Amino acid sequence: MATAQSVPVDLSAALVLSPPPLGDWLVVAPVVLMIGLGALLMMVRKSVRLHGAIAVAGLAALVVVDAALLWRVSTHGPVTMVMGRWLPPFGIAFTADILGSVMALVSAIVGLAAGFFGLRDIDAAGRRYGFFPFLMLLMAGVSGAFLTGDIFNLYVWFEVLLISSFGLLILGSEPEQIEGAMKYALLNLIGTTLFLIAVGYLYAIFGTLNMADLVGRATLMSERAPLTTLTALFILAFAMKAAAFPVNFWLPASYHTPRIVVSALFGGLLTKVGIYSLLRVAIMLLPVEREQLSIAIAVSAVLTMMVGALGALAQSDTRRLVGYVVIAGIGNMMAGIAIGTPAAVSGAVLYAVHSMVTMTALYLVVGEAARLGGSWSLATLGGLYRRSPWFASASFLLMLAAAGLPPMSGLWPKVALLKAAIDIGAWWLAGAILGSAFILTLALARVLLLAYWRPRPQTRIDAPTAVVAPAADWRIILPLGGLTVLTLGFGLFPEPLLQLAQAAAEGLANPQAYIHSVFPGGAAP
Amino acid sequence: MNTLILRTVAPGLTALMLLFSIFVLLRGHNEPGGGFIGGLIAASALAIYGIAFGVGAVRRAMRFHPMTIAGAGLFMSTISGLVSILFGVPFMTGLWIYPSFLGAEVPLSTVMSFDLGVYLVVLGSIVSIALALEQDSEPEEQAVAPLPSPAELRPEVKKRRDPRRRAKESR
Numbered sequence: 105m106a107t108a109q110s111v112p113v114d115l116s117a118a119l120v121l122s123p124p125p126l127g128d129w130l131v132v133a134p135v136v137l138m139i140g141l142g143a144l145l146m147m148v149r150k151s152v153r154l155h156g157a158i159a160v161a162g163l164a165a166l167v168v169v170d171a172a173l174l175w176r177v178s179t180h181g182p183v184t185m186v187m188g189r190w191l192p193p194f195g196i197a198f199t200a201d202i203l204g205s206v207m208a209l210v211s212a213i214v215g216l217a218a219g220f221f222g223l224r225d226i227d228a229a230g231r232r233y234g235f236f237p238f239l240m241l242l243m244a245g246v247s248g249a250f251l252t253g254d255i256f257n258l259y260v261w262f263e264v265l266l267i268s269s270f271g272l273l274i275l276g277s278e279p280e281q282i283e284g285a286m287k288y289a290l291l292n293l294i295g296t297t298l299f300l301i302a303v304g305y306l307y308a309i310f311g312t313l314n315m316a317d318l319v320g321r322a323t324l325m326s327e328r329a330p331l332t333t334l335t336a337l338f339i340l341a342f343a344m345k346a347a348a349f350p351v352n353f354w355l356p357a358s359y360h361t362p363r364i365v366v367s368a369l370f371g372g373l374l375t376k377v378g379i380y381s382l383l384r385v386a387i388m389l390l391p392v393e394r395e396q397l398s399i400a401i402a403v404s405a406v407l408t409m410m411v412g413a414l415g416a417l418a419q420s421d422t423r424r425l426v427g428y429v430v431i432a433g434i435g436n437m438m439a440g441i442a443i444g445t446p447a448a449v450s451g452a453v454l455y456a457v458h459s460m461v462t463m464t465a466l467y468l469v470v471g472e473a474a475r476l477g478g479s480w481s482l483a484t485l486g487g488l489y490r491r492s493p494w495f496a497s498a499s500f501l502l503m504l505a506a507a508g509l510p511p512m513s514g515l516w517p518k519v520a521l522l523k524a525a526i527d528i529g530a531w532w533l534a535g536a537i538l539g540s541a542f543i544l545t546l547a548l549a550r551v552l553l554l555a556y557w558r559p560r561p562q563t564r565i566d567a568p569t570a571v572v573a574p575a576a577d578w579r580i581i582l583p584l585g586g587l588t589v590l591t592l593g594f595g596l597f598p599e600p601l602l603q604l605a606q607a608a609a610e611g612l613a614n615p616q617a618y619i620h621s622v623f624p625g626g627a628a629p
Numbered sequence: 630m631n632t633l634i635l636r637t638v639a640p641g642l643t644a645l646m647l648l649f650s651i652f653v654l655l656r657g658h659n660e661p662g663g664g665f666i667g668g669l670i671a672a673s674a675l676a677i678y679g680i681a682f683g684v685g686a687v688r689r690a691m692r693f694h695p696m697t698i699a700g701a702g703l704f705m706s707t708i709s710g711l712v713s714i715l716f717g718v719p720f721m722t723g724l725w726i727y728p729s730f731l732g733a734e735v736p737l738s739t740v741m742s743f744d745l746g747v748y749l750v751v752l753g754s755i756v757s758i759a760l761a762l763e764q765d766s767e768p769e770e771q772a773v774a775p776l777p778s779p780a781e782l783r784p785e786v787k788k789r790r791d792p793r794r795r796a797k798e799s800r
Contacts, residue, residue, distance in 0.1 A: 123717030132720045140707040146700025189722040198720075237700075 119189045130173040131183045131200045134166055134208060134247035142240030152231035156223045159236040163216040166243065170209040177205045178607070182621035184253065192253075192622050193314035199253030201618050203453060203608035207380055208250040210457050213590070214372045214464045215243045217583035218365050221468055224579035225365045230275050235363075238275075241268040242369065249377050253622060255389075256303055256313045258381060262296055262345070269374060272366045273358065284361030291354040295344035302337040309334065316622035318389050319615050326392055335393035338385045339401065346378030346434050349407035355431060356415065360423035360480075364471030367423060371430045372464030376456050379437045386441055387449055387612045394444060402442035406536040409435030413543035417550070420482045422470040425551065429466065429506050432540050433459040436521055439533055443524050450609035451520030454601065458513040458594060462505045465587035469499045472580060473555055482551065487560035496556050498588045503548040505591045508541045513594030516602065639681035646674030654748050655741075664744035668751025675752075676759040684764045687756070695757035702749025709743040 115121060141162040148154055177183055177200050186195035200208070219239060226235045245265025252258050273285045307313055309329045310321050322331055340351070347355040355375070359367050386394040386401075394401070412432025419425040433455065440452025470480075472495060477485040489496040505512030518541060525534040594601055611618060650670035657663025679687040691698070710721040718724075723740040 120719055124719050129714060129720070136707055136711060136720070140704060140711075143700045143703035143707060147697050147704065149694070149696055149700070185719050187719065187721045189719050 118191060118194075120186060120191060120195075124185060127176050127180070128183055128185045130169060130176055131185050131198045131251055133169045134173070134212070134251065135198075135244050137162060137166055137169060138240050138244035138247060142237050142244060145237040145240060146234070149232070149234065149237070152228055155231050155236040156219075159239060160216070160219045160223065162240065163212065163219045163243070166212040166247070167209070167216055170205065170212045170247075173200055174202075174205040174209050177202055178604070181617045182611070184621040193312045193317040196257050197253035197314055197316070197622050198251050199316065199618060199622055200251050201608070201611045201615075201621075202604060203380070203383065203611060204250045206453070206457060206604055206608060207376070207460075208247050210460045211246050211250065211373050211376075212243070214460050214587075215239070215246075215369070217464060217468070217587050218369045218372075220579055220583040221365045221368070221471075224577070225363055225471065226275075230363065233275055234271060235275055238268045238271040239369070241265075242272065242373075244268075246373050246377060250380060253315050254313050255306065255315055255318070255385070258384075259296070259299055259303055262299065262377070262381075265374065265377065266292055266296060269370060272369070273362050275363060275366060278361075281361045284358035287354050288358035291344060291351070295341050295351075298337060298344070299341035302334060302341055305334050305337065314622065315384065315389060316615070316619045319619055322390050323392060331390060331393045332396055335386065335390045335397060336400075338390070339382065339394075339397065342378045342382040342385070343404065343438070344378075346375045346382065346438075347408075347431050348434055348438050349404045349411055352408060352411060352431050352434075356419075356424050356427040359427045359430075360421060364423070364467060364474070367426075368464045368467035368471070371426065371467050372460045375430060375434055376460050379434065379441075379452070379456050382438075382441055383449065383452065383612060387444065388615055388618075391444070391613075394441070398442050398444060401438060402530065402533055405435050405438035405442050406533065407435075408432070408438055409536050409540035410543075411435075413540040413547065416547035417543055421480050422473065422482060422485070422551065422555070423467070423480055425482075425547065426463070426466050426470055429544060429547070430459070430463050432544055433463065433506075435540065436518065436537060439525065439537060440521050443521075443528060443530065443533070445524055445528065446606070446609045446613045447527065448521060448524035449612055450602075450605040451517050451524055453608045454520060454605040455517035457601065457605070458505070458517050458591070461587055461590050461594075462502060462512075462514065465502050465584060465591065466506055468580075468584050468587070469495075469502055472584065473499070477555065477560075482554045484561060485555040486558045487556075489556040490559075495584075498584055499556065500552060501588055501592060503552060505595065507545040507548050509545065511592065511595045513591040513598070515595060516598045520602075520605075635681045639678055643674045643678045646677070647671055650674065650748075654744060657744060658740065664747030665751055668748040669755060671748070671752045672755035672759060675756050676763070679760060679763050684760050687760060691756070695753045695760065697753070699750045699753025699757070702746040702751075702753060704746070705749065706743045706746030709739040709746060712739050 141158060145155055145158060148158075173183070182199055182201040184192075184197055184199045186192055186197045188195060219236075222235060222239065242265055245261045245263075245268060248261035248264065249258055252261060270285060270289055273288060274281050303313070306318075309325065309331070310318055312318060312321075325331065343349075344351040359370055362370075409432050412428045412430070412435055415428035416425050416432065419428060437452045437455050437459070440448040440455065442448075473485060473488055474480050476491050476495070477488055479485050488499075501512060504510075505514040508514035508518040518537060522534050522537055525531075525537065650667045653662040653670060654664055654667030655662075657667065675687050675691070678690065688694075693701075712724060713720060713722040716722075716724060721743075723738050725736055725738045727734050727736050729735065
C-alpha cells in the first residue's frame with residue numbers, strides 16, 4: 105500500500121528478491137498449462153469438435169515442458185519456485201528433483217497416448233460430458249502431485265486428481281459405472297481423509313509442511329514424538345491410494361466400469377501417484393520409522409503381489425484381469441519401499457516408470473481386443489491373431505513386459521528388486537517377486553491362448569459387432585504402437601533410465617541438493 | 630415455491646444479494662470476505678431467483694452457461710498468476726497498479742483478479758449444481774412437457790428399431 109512504501113522494511117527476510125531464472129518457471133509450467141487448458145475447454149464446452157485438437161496439442165506441449173524440466177533438473181540439480189514470492193517454509197514451494205520430473209514426464213507421455221486414444225474412444229456425447237476438460241484437470245493434479253514440495257499441497261493435488269477422476273469415472277452415467285464410482289469414491293475419500301489427518305498430525309509435531317524443511321527433523325525428534333504412528337498413518341493412506349493388499353479391493357471393483365481409455369489412465373497414473381507419495385514420505389522424510397515398519401510393508405507387499413497375480417489368473421473379464429496385473433505391480437514397488445536401500449528404491453522407481461507405460465498400454469490393448477472381438481470375456485473372445493497380426497504382436501510384447509520377461513522393460517526393475525532383496529537376505533521377498541511373476545506369466549499366457557491363438561468360438565453367432573468393426577486407424581495405432589516401442593526401448597536400452605532411477609533414489613536417500621534448492625542460503629529459520 | 634410473496638420479493642432480493650456479493654468480494658482483501666464467500670452469496674441469490682421463477686428464467690438471465698462462467702474464472706485466476714513472469718518475480722506474486730479515476734486513487738492488483746476468478750468459479754459451479762437440483766424437483770416443467778407413458782413409447786421404439794433390423798437382414 106502507499107503508506108507502507110515510505111517505511112523502510114527489510115524484505116529479504118520474508119521475500120524472494122532476486123528474479124527467478126526463466127528456467128525455474130518450468131517447474132510450475134506443467135500445472136499452469138493443464139489448468140489453463142482445462143479452463144479453456146470448459147469455456148468452449150459446446151464446441152466439442154475443438155476439444156480433441158486443443159487437448160492433444162496441450163498434452164504434446166506438456167510432454168515437451170516436462171522433458172525440458174527433466175533436462176534442466178539433470179543438468180542443474182533440483183529446481184524450486186515459491187508461490188507468491190514468500191520464502192519457504194512459509195511460501196508454498198514447487199520443487200522438482202529427478203524423481204518428480206521423471207514421473208511427471210512419463211505421466212505426460214501416458215496422458216498424451218490416452219488423449220490420442222480418446223479421440224477415437226470418446227464419442228460426441230462423452231466429449232460434451234467433459235472428457236477432455238476432466239483429462240486436463242486430471243493431468244494437472246498428477247503433475248502437481250509429482251512436482252510440489254509441500255506436503256499439504258500434495259494433499260490438494262490429490263483432491264484435484266480425485267475430483268477429476270470421479271468425473272471421468274462416471275462418464276456416461278450407466279448404472280454399472282455409478283456402482284463402481286461409489287466404491288471408488290468412498291474408499292478414496294477415506295484414504296484422503298486419513299492423509300489429511302496425518303498431515304495435520306505432522307504439522308502438530310514439526311510445525312512445518314515444507315518437505316525440504318521436514319527432512320532430518322524426524323531423526324531429531326524420534327524420542328519425543330509418536331512418529332511411528334504418524335508413519336503408519338501415511339503408509340495406510342498412500343497404500344489405499346496405491347491399492348496395496350489389505351485395501352486393494354476397490355480397484356478391481358471399479359476400474360472395469362468406465363470407458364477403457366479412462367481405465368488406462370487410472371491404471372497407469374493414479375496408483376503410481378500413491379507409490380510416489382509413499383517414496384517421498386517414507387524414504388525421504390521418515391526413513392527411521394519406515395525401517396521399523398519395514399516388515400509390515402514387506403508382508404503387505406508379498407500379499408499384494410500374490411493377490412494380484414492369483415486374481416489375474418482367476419479372472420475371465422479382461423478389464424478386471426488387467427486391474428489385478430496393476431495390483432501385482434504395486435506389490436513389487438511396495439517391496440522396493442520395504443527394503444529401502446538405494447538399490448531397492450531405484451528398482452521401485454524403475455518399476456513405477458515401467459508400470460505407468462505398460463499398464464496404460466495393456467488397458468488400451470484390452471479395449472482394442474474388445475472392439476475387434478466384440479467381447480470383454482475370455483470365454484467368447486478368440487481369433488484375434490488372425491484378425492490383426494500386428495495388433496497381436498504388439499499385445500504379445502506388452503504382455504511380456506507386464507510379466508517381466510525380456511526383451512521388454514519389465515525385466516530390469518524386477519532384476520533390480522530381486523538383487524536388492526537377496527542382498528539383505530530377504531529370500532522370501534525375492535521368492536514372492538519370482539512367484540508372482542511366474543503366475544502373471546501364466547495368467548497373461550492364458551489371455552494370449554484364449555483370445556489370440558484359439559479360433560473364434562462359434563457358440564455365439566449373434567455377435568455382429570465383431571464382423572463389422574472398422575479397421576484400426578492412426579488414433580489407435582499411434583498411442584498403442586508408441587507405448588509398445590517405448591517399453592521395448594526401455595527393455596533394449598535400459599542404461600539411461602537405470603541411471604535416472606539411481607539418481608532419483610540417491611536424491612531421496614541424500615536430499616542435500618533438494619534442500620539446497622529450497623533453502624539456498626542454508627537451513628530454515 | 631410458487632407464492633406471490635416470493636415472486637414479488639425475489640427480483641429485489643436477488644439484485645441486492647448480487648450487489649452485496651461484489652461488496653464482500655472487494656472487501657475481502659483486508660477484511661473478512663473474498664471471492665469464495667462472495668461467489669456463494671451470488672450463487673444463493675440466483676438460487677432464490679430460480680426458486681421463484683424457475684430454472685429457465687435463471688439460465689436466460691445468466692446468458693452464459695454456469696460451467697462456462699466457472700471455466701472463465703479458472704482461466705482468469707491462472708492468467709493472474711502468470712502475469713508475474715513479465716516482471717521477473719515468482720509465480721502468483723501480487724502485482725499492484727494505482728491508477729486514479731476522477732482524482733481518487735484506485736488500487737488494482739493481480740490478487741484482485743485472482744479473487745475475481747475464484748468468485749466466478751464458485752458462482753458457476755454452485756449455480757450449476759443448484760439449477761440441476763431445482764430442475765428435478767420442478768413440477769411446472771413436467772406439466773409443460775408431460776413424459777409419455779411406457780405404452781405410448783413402445784410403438785415408436787419398434788419403429789426406430791425396424792430399419793436397423795432390415796439393414797442387417799439385407800447384409
